[in-house]
Amino acid sequence: MNADDIAGFFARRQDLDPESYIELDFAFECAGDPREAAAHLCSEQSTAQWRRVGVDEDFRPRFAARVLEIDAAPRKEFSIPVDGAAAGTVHAVRVTLAHPHGNFGPRLPNLLSAVCGEGVFFVPGIPLIRLLDIRFPASFLAAFQGPRFGIAGLRERLNAFGRPIFFGVIKPNIGLPPEPFAEIGYQAMAGGLDIAKDDEMLADAPWCPLAARAALLGAAARRAAEETGEPKIYLANITDEVDRLIPLHDLAVANGAGALLVNAMPVGLSAVRMLRGHATVPLIAHFPFVASFARLPWYGVHSRVLTRLQRLAGFDAVIMPGFGPRMMTPEAEVLDCIRACLEPMGSILPSLPVPGGSDSAATLERVYGKVGGVDFGFVPGRGVFGHPGGPAAGAKSLRQAWDAIAAGVPVARRAAAHPELAAALAAFGGRG
Amino acid sequence: MNADDIAGFFARRQDLDPESYIELDFAFECAGDPREAAAHLCSEQSTAQWRRVGVDEDFRPRFAARVLEIDAAPRKEFSIPVDGAAAGTVHAVRVTLAHPHGNFGPRLPNLLSAVCGEGVFFVPGIPLIRLLDIRFPASFLAAFQGPRFGIAGLRERLNAFGRPIFFGVIKPNIGLPPEPFAEIGYQAMAGGLDIAKDDEMLADAPWCPLAARAALLGAAARRAAEETGEPKIYLANITDEVDRLIPLHDLAVANGAGALLVNAMPVGLSAVRMLRGHATVPLIAHFPFVASFARLPWYGVHSRVLTRLQRLAGFDAVIMPGFGPRMMTPEAEVLDCIRACLEPMGSILPSLPVPGGSDSAATLERVYGKVGGVDFGFVPGRGVFGHPGGPAAGAKSLRQAWDAIAAGVPVARRAAAHPELAAALAAFGGRG
Known part of the structure; x- marks a missing residue:
């Protein structure tokens, strides 16, 4: 990714409609640039390829997950041994992402696929990652019955x-x-x-x-x-x-x-x-x-x-x-x-x-x-x-x-x- | 567990009806006696309390998972840090267990509950464990359709x-x-x-x-x-x-x-x-x-x-x-x-x-x-x-x-x- 590509996966919370996004907190350890790793994390779990070959289009404004907050601290090495990690300084990173739930709708299997799927656990440069928390807007919750009693x-x-x-x-x-x-x-x-x-x-x-x-x-x-x-x-x-x-x-x-x-x-x-x-x-x-x-x-x-x-x-x-x-x-x-x-x-x-x-x-x-x-x-x-x-x-x-x-x-x-x-x-x- | 309790969770393969058991391979790291840890692993995933108070009975012969094979090697420490592990020498252990499938029947949720449940991941003395493989007898497999094409x-x-x-x-x-x-x-x-x-x-x-x-x-x-x-x-x-x-x-x-x-x-x-x-x-x-x-x-x-x-x-x-x-x-x-x-x-x-x-x-x-x-x-x-x-x-x-x-x-x-x-x-x- 170049700097423009990376920037396309960042946003300010006040620029997004809160009812259109779930928020996800992740802790991860990466090798290399933490901002690029966070952008990959967004890309992989949403618009992995955001345009057709030869077509001038960009699906990120509507469909991309975005980094809202990032906090990175360098570390000497990964907390536990990892295979084949990329080269570069190791960082321990906390991010909060906004993920547009219109990508999958109020369905539990599709939600799990988005937030615990390939786009989380197979992100270039991120061998260690943990989904820490998830928050839903009221409009998303309203589609669920929840407990009856x-x-x-x-x-x-x-x-x-x-x-x-x-x-x-x-x-x-x-x-x-x-x-x-x-x-x-x-x-x-x-x-x-x-x-x-x-x-x-x-x-x-x-x-x-x-x-x-x-x-x-x-x-x-x-x-x-x-x-x-x-x-x-x-x-x-x-x-x-x-x-x-x-x-x-x-x-x-x-x-x-x-x-x-x-x-x-x-x-x-x-x-x-x-x-x-x-x-x-x-x-x-x-x-x-x-x-x-x-x-x-x-x-x-x-x-x-x-x-x-x-x-x-x-x-x-x-x-x-x-x-x-x-x-x-x-x-x-x-x-x-x-x-x-x-x-x-x-x-x-x-x-x-x-x-x-x-x-x-x-x-x-x-x-x-x-x-x-x-x-x-x-x-x-x-x-x-x-x-x-x-x-x-x-x-x-x-x-x-x-x-x-x-x-x-x-x-x-x-x-x-x-x-x-x-x-x-x-x-x-x-x-x- | 005393020595008799532990022995009750071991068996020789030739003494068990192979059609009545699935076999499970686990790798685990434990602190303390590996044989006792393996017995706990069997107990927790099957007959955790094998008799009523005041009743002379033993549910293990029919319902207990059993250790068929065990191979333990001492290690200086756990491979990765673990919280609150018990005291004692650390061992890396490979076991093969026989688990009586009559405990749960040919049902995927009940199988998963038995082999990936509380009785595997909450065993005294075993903070690190991985289910490596599973083998089914033909009579168990016969209850499933498998792929149509x-x-x-x-x-x-x-x-x-x-x-x-x-x-x-x-x-x-x-x-x-x-x-x-x-x-x-x-x-x-x-x-x-x-x-x-x-x-x-x-x-x-x-x-x-x-x-x-x-x-x-x-x-x-x-x-x-x-x-x-x-x-x-x-x-x-x-x-x-x-x-x-x-x-x-x-x-x-x-x-x-x-x-x-x-x-x-x-x-x-x-x-x-x-x-x-x-x-x-x-x-x-x-x-x-x-x-x-x-x-x-x-x-x-x-x-x-x-x-x-x-x-x-x-x-x-x-x-x-x-x-x-x-x-x-x-x-x-x-x-x-x-x-x-x-x-x-x-x-x-x-x-x-x-x-x-x-x-x-x-x-x-x-x-x-x-x-x-x-x-x-x-x-x-x-x-x-x-x-x-x-x-x-x-x-x-x-x-x-x-x-x-x-x-x-x-x-x-x-x-x-x-x-x-x-x-x-x-x-x-x-x-x-």
């Missing part, structure tokens, strides 16, 4: 206000037939869970068919609700081939499921959007596959971007890697994802963030402190179903821990009078 | 045998309305392309609607076929929301598209499988998003795995990052992906590998030499549509280069008598 709707269904929502992953996660699976789910709901959920690995298996499981867990939820006076939800995992999602929605809901779990990336965000158009119950996201592109700080896609897209696709709650070394996610990134669920997003309702990973009554106070509010879900597995006193005691220990926190009493002190909590702290207190 | 079917449709298939990406990729877009597509097909294709970023855009585009390009393909005596195909990009794929298939095919392009990961492999059940024309995969998890050698998912899954989902051809520094993919990895398209895979037909990236008549001989055979697609963009003589000359230059190669004549020597080829070598010969 959101946090307020979930709370109403559960009659649970002013506190976290207590999920529990029924364990053993794989292998139990429906009857004993429902029995331990019942015990945990009777003990205090709001929502007993399938593991993300348990779907419509021949040895634990969804129809039978939903019927038994639905009955268990009703029984636990009658006994406790609190509404209960069985959250059924309907992750399956795309053409089975709507039939399995209907099957699970008809049998007694009160919400549905979908593994967002494996199924595909667009399939979730399709399901959202049909769904009559809350949809909950689980996170398989996300870490494969979101874990490393120098490369890939920040998990906050995926959180935003899951909210856009219509999830009422988003289960995400939570706090502590077990989930290998920096605390700041967990908080970024939580904010991406909660902060204003045009017409799109907030989703409930559910940061998870080896939680129990012993970790609730820490998680609550880090989240800094009650709008979150808490999702132990073994912390409930591996509790030494069994699932009911495990669930009780969560509620006892919360009662202590809500009363401003140290959880450890409250344990003296509550054996389930004491047992949880003894069994799980050494973790994370 | 495959390489042989594509060749029959094009009456093109004993040579590569010549694709071209119509450029400018974004911005042209249907009429001029079809005109340059026609020129390139008349000049010698087998298949004129949409860019992966061009879908059903208001400024270039798919229906009008397919009608004009379909007519252009028929006209070019009549004039050249060779069948021609317009390859239309129908990447869109999942619930639009089948309607857009019908629309594009009815209007004149002879094959359909789908951005596999953005749409989702399961949606592709759904489309395959309906499709009457060849399906071609493009690779946006794949690099976000496949690029780095220490982490993520090897692109060969995705190639296999795209073939399984039903793609007749797989466009993939090709040779040369421009596409930032090691040559061995490109060859791995090509083999994954071609090698035996139970009842599943081969897919045509289409390694691409800044190709032209100047790179054909090198690509052919590396592939080592004629069963590949060649997919220039600017090498045809940015040729100084225009698209017809660009396409001619490809065929001239192939005629030289087929005749055993050096391409550069053949250029003396063929001005289109000479112009291509002059314009593009310095690249890659």
